[in-house]
Amino acid sequence: MSADLTELYQQVILDHNKRPRNRGKLPTANRVAHGDNPTCGDQCSVYLRLETVLGQPDRIAEISFDGSGCAISQASASLMTTQVKGKTAPEVQALYKSFHEIVTTGNAPEEISDLAAFAGVHAFPARIKCATLGWHAAIEALKSDPLVTPTTTETHHD
Amino acid sequence: MLDLTKIRADFPILHQQVHGKPLVYLDNAATTQKPRAVIDALVRYYERDNSNVHRGLHALSMRATDAYEGARARVAKFINAADPAEVIFTRGTTESINVVAHSYAARLKPGDVILTTEIEHHSNMVPWQQAAKASGATIRYVPFLGANVEDGLDLAQLDALLTPEVKVFAFTHISNTTGTINPATAFCAKARARGIVTVIDAAQSIGHETIDVQAIGCDFLAFSGHKMCAPTGIGALYGRRALLDTLAPDETGGGMVVTVDYTGARWKPAPERFEAGTPNIADAIGLGAACDYLDTIGRPAIAHHDAALAQLAREKLSVLPGIRILGPRNGEPRGGLVSFAFADIHAHDIVTFADEDGVALRGGHHCNQPLMRKLGLTSTTRASFYLYNTEQEVDALVASMRRTLKFFGVT
Structure with missing residues (x-):
């Protein structure tokens, strides 16, 4: 197996694909968004509960995802849920910016640990959209109006 | 062998x-590779004959026109059309189906039915959904059989679905997803007996097997050149002459009109009526070369x-x-x-x-x-x-x- 492929299918990715974290609908969710990758049919819904504490910015108290797709998209969504919990919308945006940098250039900032597993994606440009699907859905969910029924949003073309 | x-x-x-x-x-099934003979035909055209077709009186224009119309005749022969004028050059299967679907959108009415199947490519489904929406007609689907489509289309259902309200029956010859081969000749015979217009998506069959539109008995047949060794960006719509001349053009402009004044225009007959603007001359010639290549093999x-x-x-x-x-x-x-x-x-x-x-x-x-x-x-x-x-x-x-x-x- 080539080095590129080993780099792409890292153990941490295979692990999250096989045993996804925070998978399923979240009954207490007050935000939801749905992401589609129209080229391959991958789907990802992200459910989250934004907690409002007076005088403080809203934070993600709980988060989950469901959907179907390739190992990269499923593992990325799973890992994303573990990374954004407890964060505010601007913090999630900042983290996504780093993640996007990782999957498009292969360079991970020093402070980033688990997400660096996705550095191998940069050698497979066709798979970048797989890796970012869950993130796009999470960001859409953060932007969405509270307590809405699931909406479909096209993923961005990176 | x-x-x-x-x-x-x-x-x-x-x-x-x-x-x-x-x-x-x-x-x-997505696209085929190109033999040297097709690549050479493109190079030869651009190096020697490139010019705009029709209306030109100089040597290059006449050569280009002869080559372009020669390609049309070659494609007509490839599918055994009765007349080269029954072959309209398009960008491919999708445009070919859209030309027919747009035209029928203007003439169908509420109560009419467009029949297609559950195993169609989006290119033979979405244009008909749009035609149904625009005209108020209803779209129905012939269901497939088996958990893995192993039994093809439900032929008993097909007979039940071919009601007098059905005006168009559009179906794929070979499914790009399942490899299912539909009995096109039998489908067309059933439809013809009921006065229903047939439209065949031949994208997955055109490069692989002998296609004889007269033997199949279809009214329209759509295909792409790039799935049969020809360049991308060229394909064809076959239409039975009597029907083609009743269809409204999908696009209007130069090259497809007989006369124009400030109040309107009169259309040329097929095929020019459907080929507004400068056509894809080089790739049509490439398509002709692909027909030659496949028939040589x-x-x-x-x-x-x-x-x-x-x-x-x-x-x-x-x-x-x-x-x-x-x-x-x-x-x-x-x-x-x-x-x-x-x-x-x-x-x-x-x-x-x-x-x-x-x-x-x-x-x-x-x-x-x-x-x-x-x-x-x-x-x-x-x-x-x-x-x-x-x-x-x-x-x-x-x-x-x-x-x-x-x-x-x-x-």
Whole structure:
């Protein structure tokens, strides 16, 4: 197996694909968004509960995802849920910016640990959209109006 | 039997390595590779004859016009159309179907029915959905049979669905997703007996088998050149002459009018009526060259070869653990492709691994989302064969699948 492929299918990715974290609908969710990758049919819904504490910015108290797709998209969504919990919308945006940098250039900032597993994606440009699907859905969910029924949003073309 | 050594030498692109492995190109249902004869026809045209067609009185324009109209006559002969004027050059299958669907959108009315099938490519489904919406007509679908479409379309249902309200019956000749071959001649006979116009999506059959529009008895037949060794961006719509001249043009402008004044215009007859603007001259000539190439090899032999490779692949793949194969069963007639899914591995992962082995496959919904949904699948992996593929390449496909299964721990 080539080095590129080993780099792409890292153990941490295979692990999250096989045993996804925070998978399923979240009954207490007050935000939801749905992401589609129209080229391959991958789907990802992200459910989250934004907690409002007076005088403080809203934070993600709980988060989950469901959907179907390739190992990269499923593992990325799973890992994303573990990374954004407890964060505010601007913090999630900042983290996504780093993640996007990782999957498009292969360079991970020093402070980033688990997400660096996705550095191998940069050698497979066709798979970048797989890796970012869950993130796009999470960001859409953060932007969405509270307590809405699931909406479909096209993923961005990176 | 095809002389594979000779045929493979005709296709320059095949002789390369991908990721350090010999290219095994099994994505022919998406697009086929181009033989030297077609590439040379393009180069010759641009180096010697390039000029705008029709209306030109100089030598190059006359040469270009002769070559362009010669290509039309060649395509007409390729599908045994009664008259070259029955061949309209388009960008491909999608545009061809849209030309017919737009025209019928203007003439259908509420209560009319457009009949199509559940196994259509989006290109033969969405234009008809739009035509139904625009006209108030209803769209109905012939259902498929079997959990994996192994029994093709429900022919008993087809008879029940061919009611007097049906004005158009649009169906695929060979499914790009399942390899199902529809009995086009029988379908057209049923429709004709009821006065229903037939539209065939021949994208997956045109490059593989002999197509005789008069024997099939269809009213319209749509296909793409790039799926039959010709360049991208060129295809054709065949239409029975009597019907073509009743269709409104989809696009208007120069080249398709007899007279114009400040209040309006009168259309030329087919084919010019449907070819507004400067046509894709070079690629039409390339399409003509592709017809020559395929007929030199012989389409019955190509059809036999492609189907035999698909059969072989189906048989060899069917023993892999957890595989689900769509379309006809082992040993039953199928088009030159096989599409399959594994319960725990997504098609995109499979295609990525295969690519590392130099094997080019396609993974996804194959422009057939409603079918995928009904089958409970999000995607499949598809291997599709053509005249230059070999049995060794089928083995390379199966070996690559085994390697991928092993990596993902499927045994």
